[in-house]
Amino acid sequence: xxxxxRRILPFFLLALVLPALLxxxxxxQDADADGSLDPANPVAARRLxxxxxxxxxxxxxxxxxxxxxxRAYRRAAIARNDAxxxxxxxxxxxxxxxxxxxxxxxxRLEELLKETGEAxxxxxxLAEEATRRLADLRRLxxxxxxxxxxxxxxxARMPQREDVLTGEWEVTWMPAGVTGTFYLEQSGTLVTxxxxxxxxxxxxxxxxxxxxxxxxxxxDAERGRDAELSGVLDPDGRRIRGTWQSFELVQGGIPRGQWxxxxxx
Numbered sequence: 001x002x003x004x005x006r007r008i009l010p011f012f013l014l015a016l017v018l019p020a021l022l023x024x025x026x027x028x029q030d031a032d033a034d035g036s037l038d039p040a041n042p043v044a045a046r047r048l049x050x051x052x053x054x055x056x057x058x059x060x061x062x063x064x065x066x067x068x069x070x071r072a073y074r075r076a077a078i079a080r081n082d083a084x085x086x087x088x089x090x091x092x093x094x095x096x097x098x099x100x101x102x103x104x105x106x107x108r109l110e111e112l113l114k115e116t117g118e119a120x121x122x123x124x125x126l127a128e129e130a131t132r133r134l135a136d137l138r139r140l141x142x143x144x145x146x147x148x149x150x151x152x153x154x155x156a157r158m159p160q161r162e163d164v165l166t167g168e169w170e171v172t173w174m175p176a177g178v179t180g181t182f183y184l185e186q187s188g189t190l191v192t193x194x195x196x197x198x199x200x201x202x203x204x205x206x207x208x209x210x211x212x213x214x215x216x217x218x219x220d221a222e223r224g225r226d227a228e229l230s231g232v233l234d235p236d237g238r239r240i241r242g243t244w245q246s247f248e249l250v251q252g253g254i255p256r257g258q259w260x261x262x263x264x265x
Contacts, residue, residue, distance in 0.1 A: 048154060055151050056235040062144045069140055073133040080130040083123040090119040151235050156211025164237060165191055165209055169261040173197055173244075175254065182261055191216065201226075209233075214240060229259065238263045 094112045097104060169182040180197035186209060193205040195218065203226065207216035212233045220226040231242025240261040246254075 066140045069137040076130040076133040080126040083126045087119040087123045090116045152212030168264040174258045
């Protein structure tokens, strides 16, 4: 298959599949507007479950396409950076030889100008390609985050399992890249637990979980209140993604960042 066609194929499939998937979210919003998604009504509850299932399937599709878009952007970025190195080398060669007055000929100067021009054109084309790939990736991420928020809003209308967060979670704390463990216990909307985060210490967790959205305080065993966390539970209930912010900025420390938790058991 031609390389250009291979790069276009995932987004060609996206154009074919996503319009059909738009029907379920639109119906969910229409039903939401007239109140027919009231979970107290058994029929409405089934409609709500169907709407959620459609949205969750769409999120899974977007996850696959986002992974494809990440790979496409990575390839484009590598090609762009290689072309930039070639352009730098071509310009250095031109600058170096153009200053050797005694050895320079018109033929050699024109050859160098041609090589530099070709390198510049190649770099511009690949830079534009990388920019397009990045824009495609951003659109997918924006759509996925909007869907996750919509799913969280719809889930807030349904009776929730009281123990949806109870268990052990493997945590990655960014930007430091520290890994650790959260041990959570949920009772209704209240969430408590313990944590271990390697060099960041250990302590307890306290907070709430409402409508798929988690809010926690991290309380260090030595320093006391250490950070405030917020996050959203993924539709499949296996991952939490969120942000954190320190209560007090320690000199040289990082005031805020992101965190991801994956259910272990």
